Amino acid sequence: xxxxxxxxxxxxxxxxxxxxxxxxxxxxxxxxxxxxxxxxxxxxxxxxxxxxxxxxxxxxxxxxxxxxxxxxxxxxxxxxxxxxxxxxxxxxxxxxxxxxxxxxxxxxxxxxxxxxxxxxxxxxxxxxxxxxxxxxxxxxxxxxxxxxxxxxxxxxxxxxxxxxxxxxxxxxxxxxxxxxxxxxxxxxxxxxxxxxxxxxxxxxxxxxxxxxxxxxxxxxxxxxxxxxxxxxxxxxxxxxxxxxxxxxxxxxxxxxxxxxxxxxxxxxxxxxxxxxxxxxxxxxxxxxxxxxxxxxxxxxxxxxxxxxxxxxxxxxxxxxxxxxxxxxxxxxxxxxxxxxxxxxxxxxxxxxxxxxxxxxxxxxxxxxxxxxxxxxxxxxxxxx
Numbered sequence: 193x194x195x196x197x198x199x200x201x202x203x204x205x206x207x208x209x210x211x212x213x214x215x216x217x218x219x220x221x222x223x224x225x226x227x228x229x230x231x232x233x234x235x236x237x238x239x240x241x242x243x244x245x246x247x248x249x250x251x252x253x254x255x256x257x258x259x260x261x262x263x264x265x266x267x268x269x270x271x272x273x274x275x276x277x278x279x280x281x282x283x284x285x286x287x288x289x290x291x292x293x294x295x296x297x298x299x300x301x302x303x304x305x306x307x308x309x310x311x312x313x314x315x316x317x318x319x320x321x322x323x324x325x326x327x328x329x330x331x332x333x334x335x336x337x338x339x340x341x342x343x344x345x346x347x348x349x350x351x352x353x354x355x356x357x358x359x360x361x362x363x364x365x366x367x368x369x370x371x372x373x374x375x376x377x378x379x380x381x382x383x384x385x386x387x388x389x390x391x392x393x394x395x396x397x398x399x400x401x402x403x404x405x406x407x408x409x410x411x412x413x414x415x416x417x418x419x420x421x422x423x424x425x426x427x428x429x430x431x432x433x434x435x436x437x438x439x440x441x442x443x444x445x446x447x448x449x450x451x452x453x454x455x456x457x458x459x460x461x462x463x464x465x466x467x468x469x470x471x472x473x474x475x476x477x478x479x480x481x482x483x484x485x486x487x488x489x490x491x492x493x494x495x496x497x498x499x500x501x502x503x504x505x506x507x508x509x510x511x512x513x514x515x516x517x518x519x520x521x522x523x524x525x526x527x528x529x530x531x532x533x534x535x536x537x538x539x540x541x542x543x544x545x546x547x548x549x550x551x552x553x554x555x556x557x558x559x560x561x562x563x564x565x566x567x568x569x570x571x572x573x574x575x576x
Contacts, residue, residue: 193477194442195484201263208267211240217271224274224539227385227392229353233275238308242268243279247286251298252306258428259491262435266484269439270446273543274393276436280429281349285312285358288370288425292413297372301356313354313375314429315399316422319346325360325368325419330401332361332369339406341371341379347550349394351375351382358425359401360418368418372410379404390542391550426552427504431490433547434507438487441480441511441518444540448473448522451529462525469525476518483511502564505557512547512554519544 197205215236223230237243246261247253261283269276286305289297304310321327330343341361351357354375363369373380383398413421452463452473463469486507493500519541523530530537548554 193445193481195481195488197263201260204260205263205267208240208264209270212268212271212275215239216268216275220272220275221533221536221539223272223393224390227387227395229350229395230393233272233393234278234308234311237268237275237278240264240268242276243282243308244306246283247302247306251286251290252303257491258431258494259488262431262487262491265432265435266439266442266487269436270443273436273440273546274391276432276439277349277391277394279308280432281314281354282308282310282312284314284425284429284432285356287428288358288421289412291424292370292417292421294409296409297412301372304355310355311350311353313348313350313357314425315345315348315351315357315359315373317345317347319344319398325422328360328362328368330359330361332363332371332406335405337408339371339408339410341373341401341404341406343401345399345401347386347396348382348399349396351397351399352385352395357399358412358421360422361401363415363418367416368422369415370412370418370421371406372412373401373404373406377404378402390539390546423501427500428494429551430504430508430557431487431494431500433551434483434487434490434504434511437508437511437515437544437547438480438483440540440544441476441483441514444515444518444522444537444544445473445477445480447535447537447540448476448518448525451522451526455526472521472524476514476521479510479514479517483507483514486510502561505560505564508547508552508557509554509561512544515544516548 219233223233242264244254245256245264246258249255265276282305286302289302305312332339332341357373357375359371359373361369379402381400385395385397452469453461455462457465490500490503490507522537523541526537529535
């Protein structure tokens, strides 16, 4: 069960699904168990063209849209959610530079990120900081005509593979800045990746910034504009996370439905015999369709250059709920077999909860939506 799309996107979905089934899907279990970055998986994702999809041809892209990107990402996530995550931070950094970077920064970094020849990290989170930029302690101190960065970051995906990182650091007691850091600098020091419940293939690592000397042109945006830079990138990041969650939900429903039609009870498939199974799957399927609809709405808004704070946070919540509900439904339908690693349901169940706590916990998304709701109500009341 899936949303019906315009014909060009239907064709894209079919093409990506077929290629991902051949090249990405067979690597999913091994990457999950190895808990390490897979160059083979990265090359497979790059070959599909996911990094190029949302960018104009002048930057080396395919002239596509965010709408096309989320359609393709959903299909890749069905086969291997971590593969759908792989190009995410590179795309996020490239998009941020197109909005806030200088022409020189765009020329230097964006084509390589779009092509997939280079990778980027998004270095925001710190050991004592989750989603609150006011708690960032990494410092950017003026040093002649440039800057010197010192501090520590935590859970930075692709920190060991990235060629460049967008690092958020305090430029004063009240201001935040964003800086491009060449990860070949010896001051960029990464620790061992954490072993995690799921998505270990991103190799999220701690990073120590040991007095890295940056040129003046490493600053993205203004000295105190780091928060605006962060918001621009995080909006896309939330839509990406919601898309991957929708893909997980869709695959879980496929697995549950297939099992329900083949597992028999006294000669009849359990999915046709027991209305309770139909109800559980139907509820989860409706949630998944709602999530995919909201994701596409967010993609359309991003393609139009509009703000999507409330919509993106809502998509994170709705899609995350759909992923959990669908994975749990699949586990219950498959019973004890669903707990075994012989079935993909076990992995999907672990992956379904990833975005509840990663890249902004669900409670933060609820607060964002609630504040936007109250702000809109206040504006409406003032104008009436």
